[in-house]
Amino acid sequence: MSERQPEMHERRILGTELLWAFGVGVLIAATLSMIVFTALTMGINPPSNVERVDPKMLHLSGEFAEHNLGTSVAADGSVTARVIATQFMFVPRCIAVPQGRPVTLRFAAPDVIHGILITGTNVNTMVVPGFVAQVHTQFTRSGDLLMPCHEYCGLGHSEMWATVQVLPEGAFQPDREGRVSCAQR
């Protein structure tokens, strides 16, 4: 074997690897472009509301005090649901939301880390004490959905869930104060 042959072989091997790496680069670029494209055109982001709130004072005043929890419709028609995640329940335990309208879900925890997802939707966020977790979404189908706590929060974690009642436009009727509660079934 001559001196130069292995060098050339090695160079060919590296050339092939480089070609493969280029293909890998194209694939990464493709998947990232998808992410960037949907972020730019549809405003899709992970829930990242960096809004500080004192978990020790939540129950005293402000939007996460017991009486202000639940769904409310503001004067401009925007729908906001405020939910407390605490050991080991959500307050309120049933959340009414309209179908096909923008909804803002706001969560806070007074004690430990919780998290929520709503089955069959992309609604998903951690609820970290010290911050208001917030998800903007639209519910596409009506019906009852499950909203469990999906982060270990203590020994009662398994029994911590709420129901999300997605109401068709006609059934979503705010009362005089703009509050909407779940329909009794």
Place this chain on the structure above:
Amino acid sequence: MRNVERLCLAHFWVAFAAFLVASLLGAWQMWVRSPLGANIGTPSQYFLSVTAHGVAMAYVLTTFFIMGFGYFVAVTALARPLPGKAWAWGAFWLAIAGVVMAVVTILTGQASVLFTFYPPLTASPWFYIGLVLVVIGSWVWCVLMLVAMQAWKRENPGRPVPLAMFATVANAVMWLWTTVGVAVELLFQVIPAAFGLIQTIDVGLARTLFSWTLHAIVYFWLIPAYIAFYTMVPRAAGGRLYSDTLGRLTFILFLVYSLPVGMHHLLMDPEHGNGTKFIQVLLTAFVSVPTLLTIFTITASLEIAGRLRGGRGLFGWIAALPWERPMVLATGLSFVMLGFGGFGGLINMGYGMNAMVHNTSWVTAHFHLIFGGSVVIMYFAIAYEIWPRLTGHEYPSLKALRLQLWLWFIGMMVMTVPWHWLGLQGQWRRVANFNYADPIIAGWGPWVIVSLAGGLVLLASSLLFIGNLFALHRSAAIAVARPLYALAVHPPQRVPAALNGFGLWNVLVLVLMLVAYGWPIAQFAIEPSPAAIVHRVQ
């Protein structure tokens, strides 16, 4: 040399003893949360078990296996005595002491916070201190690996460090970087809180520090499998490594990109802006590069072996491979699981798309498939490969070894495919018992039972694995010495310093970490988030 063999075996036996116990617990957990196990086991027992399972699998199995394997590689690949053997034994006993402390606190119900902690829930301080001792033991190992490589370099100036050792040291360097996050979290936040020295914890900061560790730790666990891919599999298959340079580059890329990406575990967290999250998502995309390079390089190496054995045509070489050898079989099965797990991982890292699966069974399926599947099956293959070298005995038959590997593969697939599906339906994680009376959850029942069957197959495989090792120890057959490490098609005569050490890469890791984690951590110093009161589980 007897000492080094005992050192390696001691580490491996601790690792696999923990593994066996954790397998039993895992199967029990699957049973109690299935429709078949309703009303069996209390949440206290369940979360105690989950904590033990996680600690045993993620901290004990991995750390002890990696340390033992590292000592083995340092002695065999460098062909020189291990420096600081007494230190190695000291580190071993320190880590054992740590494990005992953790086990005692877990078993007495004082540490049911799972292996990922979740402050402001805090366990007994001795639980955390035990884990810190394990980490300190592993730091000693890191230093010994670095010392061994430097000593070899001094004795062999200008020559490339053997790939197996280069990779082991890459892992050691990465591990030193990795453990900084969790060490700061434990030493400055969680342990003082557990002792009652402080009453509150900045939860956002704690989660951010833990995320620093959380992704790179997975690569710490994974690198031994990749060491086997690059340095053992080509030889076991009867071929050569396609490219040594790519091997070096792969381990360097793991070092560089496994660290500044941990925030993809916090994509759904409210304490970081989406801009900082996006930066780490982009970097996460690049941590797939070393794996994708490996898939190609190792498949090409196997193709060399297959063709040398007479395989022809585009795919004929696949059938020509010696699948009867455990190392080759394990690699094939590992790659299949890596494919499925990789698919899950692509979706996990998908910025917005993470919302579809975060904290569902999808994620549980993903890391069981990637770590429990494609990595642990290579732990088995490594153990099978080097056990005869450590004991001098040979296996009575390879049949039981192959059966064990197949059972592991089948069990893992049967368990995790339903989990992926359930995760997409919204089945959430870390639950002691489901309410199967709920109409949505009732539909999940059959899938849960299928996954339980997979779990039982895994348990059978675990038992067979330990049985195979016992059979070897008892076997009368004497091991025939055979070379272990593969040569490259073109073994390197010289490599640039960048591919023979880690100076340049440490600088780049520093730059990446400053940008990726600098602001996310600094924001807690600039405007501390309101702290949460400590909740003690002890």
Place this chain on the structure above:
Amino acid sequence: MPHDSMIHSNQPSAADSPFDVADEVDEAALAAVMRHVPLGAGVLAGAAVALLVLGYLLSYLLVFIPRGTVG
């Protein structure tokens, strides 16, 4: 064979060049197969990775987007 030299004695170091330690591979045969390698591996690994990305795109378009946008 003395037991305590098991790790060392018959263990070639991966650092050693092929001039020092040979494996069972014949250089001529290797040169012959290297004319085909890595065509098969490229096709196999390429197909596997392509399937992966296809799965990702389908999940994005058929599951993620229909479930409603979040932000």
Place this chain on the structure above:
Amino acid sequence: MSDPRISDPHVLDQPWRIWASIVVIGILLFGVALGVLIIPVVQGRSAGIDMYTAICRALGILPGSPAQPQPATVSPPTPVSKVVWTPEVLQILARGNTERGRAKVLEVCVACHGEQGVSVVPDYPNLNGQSGAAIYKQLHDYRTGSRANPLMTGIANALEEPTIADVAAYYAGQPKRNPNPASLGELPEAIVRLVELGDPNRNIPPCAACHRPGSGGPIETPILSEQGRDYLAQQLRMYASGERRNDVYARMRVIAAKLTPGEIDGLSRYYSAGFR
């Protein structure tokens, strides 16, 4: 080093150092530009959010998503309890002096709750071995009117904050009596299940998840072991009816309302017998 093929690795190294740095840092800068500039600014434009706000939101300096307007907040209401668990309050509790506490107990509390915290009347709660935080919370709630009781409101109002801590520390230090399961008689399995497992079907968490000492539940959770049966049943009924409402976020009101009279009785018997 006599081999001429082995050239100086540092010379070989130069292009590596340059190109590796360019690629790694280039990718990083690309990510920064996309993540904190382009994406938020474009998203902000379609949501009517100015550039500065959008970038600040992407960095987490301002709250909210760069792609969505922030909702307005709502008016303040009356809290159900004014107790706040701050490190300062926990400090006060931790500094509670049992000697001073004992003096105050002998002066005021002893008539109903006993010197050792064992009450003289079934309607009054036992306080021996009770969590100091729980005693503090209830006394504080009596003072602020969150919990009402003709006797206790007046007594609590007469106590200073540090005195409350002293009393809490004193009673918390009083020993529990030996649990005596024999006094329980027949122990229905359904009640044990409720304590250990809860009832997933009715969304009731296990009682033990909060009330067992060391369970990691809310700070103010009282220990129920050895509590009087009549007192427990009465309080559960008051929670169920909403007559008592000083439980933060209705944690107990919601659960108590789901319990049947039989379960209320069974749980009261379970805990009064000394089980944890």
